[in-house]
Amino acid sequence: MTTAQSTPVTLPGDPPGGRKAMWIWGIGVAVYFVAIIYRTSLGVAGLDAAERFHINASALSTFSILQLLVYAGMQIPVGLMVDKMGPKKVLILGATLYTVGQLGFALSNSYVMALVSRALLGCGDAMTFISVLRLGTRWFPARRGPLIAQIAALIGMSGNLVSTLVLARLLDTLGWTPTFAGSAVCGIVVIALVLLFLKDHPEGFAPVPASKPAAAGSGYVRRQISECWREPGTRLGMWVHFTTQFPAMFFLLLWGMPFLVEAEGLTETAAGGLLTLIVLSNMASGLVYGQIIARHHAARLPLALGTVAATATLWAAMLCWPGHAPMALLVITCIVLGTCGPASMIGFDFARPANPPERQGTASGIVNMGGFIASMTTLLAVGVLLDATGDNYRIAFLTVFVLEALGLSQILRLRRRAARRERERTVASRVEAVHVPV
Numbered sequence: 001m002t003t004a005q006s007t008p009v010t011l012p013g014d015p016p017g018g019r020k021a022m023w024i025w026g027i028g029v030a031v032y033f034v035a036i037i038y039r040t041s042l043g044v045a046g047l048d049a050a051e052r053f054h055i056n057a058s059a060l061s062t063f064s065i066l067q068l069l070v071y072a073g074m075q076i077p078v079g080l081m082v083d084k085m086g087p088k089k090v091l092i093l094g095a096t097l098y099t100v101g102q103l104g105f106a107l108s109n110s111y112v113m114a115l116v117s118r119a120l121l122g123c124g125d126a127m128t129f130i131s132v133l134r135l136g137t138r139w140f141p142a143r144r145g146p147l148i149a150q151i152a153a154l155i156g157m158s159g160n161l162v163s164t165l166v167l168a169r170l171l172d173t174l175g176w177t178p179t180f181a182g183s184a185v186c187g188i189v190v191i192a193l194v195l196l197f198l199k200d201h202p203e204g205f206a207p208v209p210a211s212k213p214a215a216a217g218s219g220y221v222r223r224q225i226s227e228c229w230r231e232p233g234t235r236l237g238m239w240v241h242f243t244t245q246f247p248a249m250f251f252l253l254l255w256g257m258p259f260l261v262e263a264e265g266l267t268e269t270a271a272g273g274l275l276t277l278i279v280l281s282n283m284a285s286g287l288v289y290g291q292i293i294a295r296h297h298a299a300r301l302p303l304a305l306g307t308v309a310a311t312a313t314l315w316a317a318m319l320c321w322p323g324h325a326p327m328a329l330l331v332i333t334c335i336v337l338g339t340c341g342p343a344s345m346i347g348f349d350f351a352r353p354a355n356p357p358e359r360q361g362t363a364s365g366i367v368n369m370g371g372f373i374a375s376m377t378t379l380l381a382v383g384v385l386l387d388a389t390g391d392n393y394r395i396a397f398l399t400v401f402v403l404e405a406l407g408l409s410q411i412l413r414l415r416r417r418a419a420r421r422e423r424e425r426t427v428a429s430r431v432e433a434v435h436v437p438v
Contacts, residue, residue: 014142016141017139025148028132029152031190032129032155033159035129036156037160038102038121040159045176054111061379064253064379067125068372068379070119075130078126082360087361088199090127091128092195094128096187129152136149137352150287153342227359228351232417232421233418234367236347236415237370240367240407243374243406244340245371246375259393303346318333347367350418354422354425374403
């Protein structure tokens with residue numbers, strides 16, 4: 001039986017979508033795609049970076065932690081910027097910053113200069129995804145929102161493959177400076193595309209401008225954040241993102257390769273293949289999750305909770321296996337880890353209907369902050385526990401269960417309030433749309 005909750009609602013005033021929407025949105029996604037290439041480029045250049053800057057493993061890991069710290073810290077400011085300035089201006093600023101950061105990284109000869117460059121890159125990277133989400137809500141009907149967001153994430157994730165397959169080879173053949181400086185050309189190209197072709201919204205679908213007193217000063221910032229936070233859907237979205245994203249994120253960014261080689265006895269080639277499998281699984285499952293949620297809105301929470309349960313089960317099996325885990329178990333675990341990214345996108349599908357258009361950017365920033373805070377916490381906690389236990393990965397990786405339990409408790413606490421509030425907002429929107437004063 002089909003209910004109002006089983007399928008996404010269609011409200012009056014939805015943008016039409018169509019080919020022009022795909023073209024405009026595609027430009028925004030291209031900006032995000034380049035950001036992911038830059039973000040993950042260090043992953044294939046770790047040994048080169050250590051040699052170039054004469055640093056040890058701890059100093060090398062600072063690059064990843066700094067990027068995540070800047071990215072997470074920028075999410076709410078970027079959301080506010082998108083709400084106030086529109087996605088086009090924020091995308092131009094973000095692409096400019098990450099291009100300068102990538103070029104600076106190419107020319108860096110000192111560790112400090114390289115850190116500054118990666119921080120600049122992380123700042124620009126932080127401005128891309130929320131802007132792309134906002135473009136999606138302005139150019140496509142609400143019922144397409146989940147699928148459009150998942151496709152954007154999928155295309156962005158493919159940037160990881162470009163780093164692995166293209167930049168790694170260029171580093172071997174061309175060297176450090178030509179490779180990173182050459183990749184900066186991609187940033188210049190997408191900046192030109194945004195300047196020439198991108199528009200914030202279709203004609204006739206401009207957002208209602210806020211009154212000047214309401215949109216000015218620190219009062220506006222406080223009001224935007226507090227009103228978003230008061231919505232249980234925003235908080236539920238943040239905790240869904242927090243709970244689902246980080247297991248794959250910390251594994252891919254830093255600790256997956258050492259664990260698979262040192263604790264599981266794999267070669268670097270085999271370990272790299274498993275990490276690539278996570279990326280491929282992410283891309284494939286993103287399409288599946290997007291289609292399911294677009295057609296069955298009520299599937300959001302079961303999908304998120306199912307992903308958490310599957311991740312925790314396989315994680316426990318891998319850590320508890322006596323000796324080295326069999327390859328089949330490692331493969332299945334990596335496939336399930338690949339679903340963590342698409343599951344984290346469900347967080348945006350809770351925040352989107354909970355907030356009006358003028359707060360979508362801020363709400364998305366709050367949600368996006370969740371997973372990156374969890375990833376930073378895990379990166380640091382695992383490092384501390386490895387030092388304290390003499391590189392005992394099985395103990396250090398128990399951190400995953402602690403954060404999953406925290407996030408799960410908050411999801412279960414907020415789920416009913418968020419569902420009730422979402423029903424109220426849907427009814428109110430329909431009534432307002434059909435009401436004609438006498």
